[in-house]
Amino acid sequence: MDAFREYFSALDTSAMLAAALRLVAVLLCLTVHETCHGLAAYALGDPTAKERHRLSLNPLHHIDWLGLAAMLLLGFGWAKPVPVDMRYFKNPKRGMALTALAGPASNMVFAFAALLGCRAVLYHAPETAAWGWVFAFLQMLASLNVGLGVFNLLPISPLDGSKVLFAVLPDAAYAKLMYYERYGFVVLYALIFFGALDGFLGKAVATVFNAMVSLIF
Secondary structure, X not given: OHHHHHHHHHHHHHHHHHHHHHHHHHHHHXXXXXXXXXXXXXXXXXXXXXXXXXXXXXXXXXXXXXXXXXXXXXXXXXXXXXXXXXXXXXXXXXXXXXXXXXXXXXXXXXXHXXXXXXXXXXXXXXXXXXXXXXXXXXXXXXXXXXXXXXXXXXXXXXXXXXHHHHOOOOHHHHHHHHHOXXXXXXXXXXXXXXXXXXXXXXXXXXXXXXXXXXXXX
C-alpha cells in the first residue's frame, strides 16, 4: 500500500510541475509577444504603449484571461492588445503592419532560441531528472511560441495577420475595416469555440515546428 501511495504521489507531483511549467511558458510567450508590439510601435514613433506602461515584461500588464485560457488549453491564444496610435507613424498603414508583425516574429525567434537550448541540454547536460525537466520546459516553450506566432498570423481581425492584409487595401477600405475590427472577436471566439481552426492550425504549427527542429538538430 505504501508503494502505491508513493507512486501516485510522484504522479501528482509530476503533473503539478508540468502544469506550473506550462503556465510559466504561456506567460512568457504572451508577454514577449505584446512587449515586442509595443517596442516596434515605439521605434516607429508611437509613445502610447510606453506611456501606458505596456513596454513591460510583467505578465500582469498584458494578460487577457480568456486568451490565457485558450493558450493553456489549445496551445494558441492572445493577450490584451497593446494600444497603438497610428497617427504617430509616418506611413500609418505600413507602421501598423510592422507593429503587428513584431509580435509573431518575436515568438518565432523565441521558439528558435528555445530549441537551441534543447539542443544544448540534449548534447551537453548530464542525464538527470532536473535537466530532463529543463529540456521539457524548453520544448514546451518552443511549441507554444510557434503556436502563438502562427495563430496570430491568421488574416482574421483583430489578429496580427489582418493588419498586414489590411495594409495593402485602399485607404477607404482600410479605414472601414479598422472601424469594424472590434467585432472580429465575435467571429474569432466562434471559430475557436466550434473548433473550426483546429485542423488547419495544428498542421501549420507542426510544419513550422518541424522545420525549425530540422534546422537545429
